[in-house]
Amino acid sequence: MQAGLEARKILDSLDLSLEERKGLASPIDGSAMPGLADSDAKAVDAAIAASARAFPAWRDTPAPVRGELVRRLGEVLRANKDALGKLVTLESGKPLSEGLGEVQEMIDICDFAVGLSRQLYGLTIASERPGHHMRELWHPLGPVGIISAFNFPVAVWAWNAALALVCGDPVLWKPSEKTPLSAFAAESLLQKAVTDFGRAPVGLSALLIGGASVGEALTRDARVPLVSATGSTRMGRAVGTAVAARFGRSLLELGGNAATIVAPSADLDLAVRAIAFGAAGTSGQRCTTLRRLIVHESVYEPLVKRLKAAFSSITIGDPREPGNLIGPLIDGHALDGMKHALQAAGAQGGTVWGGEVQQGLYVRPAIVEMPGQSEIVREETFAPILYVLRYSGFDDAIALLRNVPQGLSSSALTTDLREAELFLSARGSDCGIANINMGPSGAEIGGAFGGEKETGGGRESGSDAWKAYMRRQTQSINYGRELPLAQGVKFDL
Numbered sequence: 488m489q490a491g492l493e494a495r496k497i498l499d500s501l502d503l504s505l506e507e508r509k510g511l512a513s514p515i516d517g518s519a520m521p522g523l524a525d526s527d528a529k530a531v532d533a534a535i536a537a538s539a540r541a542f543p544a545w546r547d548t549p550a551p552v553r554g555e556l557v558r559r560l561g562e563v564l565r566a567n568k569d570a571l572g573k574l575v576t577l578e579s580g581k582p583l584s585e586g587l588g589e590v591q592e593m594i595d596i597c598d599f600a601v602g603l604s605r606q607l608y609g610l611t612i613a614s615e616r617p618g619h620h621m622r623e624l625w626h627p628l629g630p631v632g633i634i635s636a637f638n639f640p641v642a643v644w645a646w647n648a649a650l651a652l653v654c655g656d657p658v659l660w661k662p663s664e665k666t667p668l669s670a671f672a673a674e675s676l677l678q679k680a681v682t683d684f685g686r687a688p689v690g691l692s693a694l695l696i697g698g699a700s701v702g703e704a705l706t707r708d709a710r711v712p713l714v715s716a717t718g719s720t721r722m723g724r725a726v727g728t729a730v731a732a733r734f735g736r737s738l739l740e741l742g743g744n745a746a747t748i749v750a751p752s753a754d755l756d757l758a759v760r761a762i763a764f765g766a767a768g769t770s771g772q773r774c775t776t777l778r779r780l781i782v783h784e785s786v787y788e789p790l791v792k793r794l795k796a797a798f799s800s801i802t803i804g805d806p807r808e809p810g811n812l813i814g815p816l817i818d819g820h821a822l823d824g825m826k827h828a829l830q831a832a833g834a835q836g837g838t839v840w841g842g843e844v845q846q847g848l849y850v851r852p853a854i855v856e857m858p859g860q861s862e863i864v865r866e867e868t869f870a871p872i873l874y875v876l877r878y879s880g881f882d883d884a885i886a887l888l889r890n891v892p893q894g895l896s897s898s899a900l901t902t903d904l905r906e907a908e909l910f911l912s913a914r915g916s917d918c919g920i921a922n923i924n925m926g927p928s929g930a931e932i933g934g935a936f937g938g939e940k941e942t943g944g945g946r947e948s949g950s951d952a953w954k955a956y957m958r959r960q961t962q963s964i965n966y967g968r969e970l971p972l973a974q975g976v977k978f979d980l
């Protein structure tokens with residue numbers, strides 16, 4: 488069935504009938520997806536105003552009760568996992584197992600957030616003053632603007648929304664203009680949970696459809712104290728600057744350029760599998776996609792040979808078919824970007840293998856052997872291109888890994904304990920994510936997710952990432968009858 492028709496059927500099954508409006512072409516077969524109207528400036532302003540009005544009531548709702556709404560969201564997602572997962576596949580072109588995996592990630596973060604709703608712990612701190620104690624308390628922050636990218640069209644929203652909601656913050660979501668339908672469906676599922684819950688203020692959550700200008704409205708508006716933005720470094724530079732100009736807070740999850748070091752002691756069977764999924768999975772359209780392979784000279788030739796054989800056997804085609812491991816690129820712009828990068832790599836001394844267009848937006852992943860870490864290797868091209876570099880000393884491999892502007896994800900394949908520990912030490916990987924004996928992509932929600940340098944420095948999802956969605960207050964309480972001053976200062980009247 489045409490992807491556009493299938494999408495409409497799924498929306499109908501979710502009771503979300505849309506007006507007849509032609510939307511974007513599905514990357515799967517070019518058929519027109521159902522279209523959604525953009526939110527105009529008035530609608531964006533009204534949504535922000537409603538969000539600001541909803542804040543006091545939500546702030547005053549006890550956190551475990553807020554968790555009950557997120558628990559219900561998790562239940563609605565469980566009940567509609569198939570429909571939403573398929574819609575993600577139809578719109579983004581990722582294989583169905585990954586579309587479903589994305590919804591599973593949403594369910595997982597809801598479970599995490601429900602537990603968190605009873606664990607928004609502060610500290611008690613010893614006071615230097617007699618008859619005093621100090622503590623830190625975390626308070627809700629206010630409306631959170633969420634700007635998301637096309638490649639995880641719903642999971643990234645859930646990472647932000649589940650935490651923001653238990654932290655007491657309303658949410659305003661500006662999804663990618665390339666994947667509005669998955670966002671529309673996910674937001675409607677949240678609205679179902681809100682209706683069942685029955686105690687949420689009007690305006691607690693809103694969806695704002697449109698392009699960069701809608702995102703810009705969120706970044707400029709002082710009623711939105713936190714903007715959490717996922718996407719390219721170019722976008723993050725604009726968002727970070729605009730939010731900082733009004734002293735707002737931004738949480739930036741930007742481009743990556745992940746690398747894996749393959750040491751002489753690496754298990755090569757495991758390496759081939761880890762590298763193939765890391766570099767070619769999701770058609771190279773993950774922020775954690777493996778883009779740079781740094782291989783010890785002693786295993787370089789056999790590994791590259793095995794990788795070419797593995798890449799040749801990757802099944803490419805309609806992502807709805809279970810046998811296909813990778814689907815299409817998102818659009819013609821992405822395809823042009825891949826062609827341009829392969830040309831530039833050739834001009835910079837690289838030897839290109841693969842990368843041919845099969846048909847439409849379907850491409851064979853490319854392996855490019857490079858004489859050094861040239862300009863194009865240091866850029867993020869959002870497509871399945873694996874640059875391979877050679878090293879002789881482990882310190883040189885780490886230096887190559889670090890010598891790029893981005894700092895999201897990394898891994899080392901080694902069974903040498905000293906190399907593994909060095910890689911994980913302060914002298915090793917400079918990324919937010921560092922793995923041993925696995926690829927750099929495919930994170931779990933339990934850990935904090937994000938990266939350094941031009942990746943933006945933000946952390947979301949697990950661990951203590953929730954703190955970004957709250958404001959910290961240091962409180963001092965005097966339970967005595969004296970008024971001693973800190974540092975022994977005297978001010979006796």
Ligand code: NAD
Pocket residue numbers: 634635636637638639661662663664697698699700701702703706717718719720721722723725726739740741742743773774775867869895937938942
């Ligand atoms: P993109 O930067 O083109 O768009 C991302 C979002 O930002 C979209 O919703 C877009 O409308 C919005 N936007 C663009 N310019 C804006 C502006 N000036 N102000 C406000 N909003 C603006 O990215 P994309 O092509 O959708 O996604 C791919 C990129 O996202 C890659 O660079 C990838 O590495 C990155 N990414 C990062 C992470 C992470 O967690 N670090 C996760 C997923 C994707």
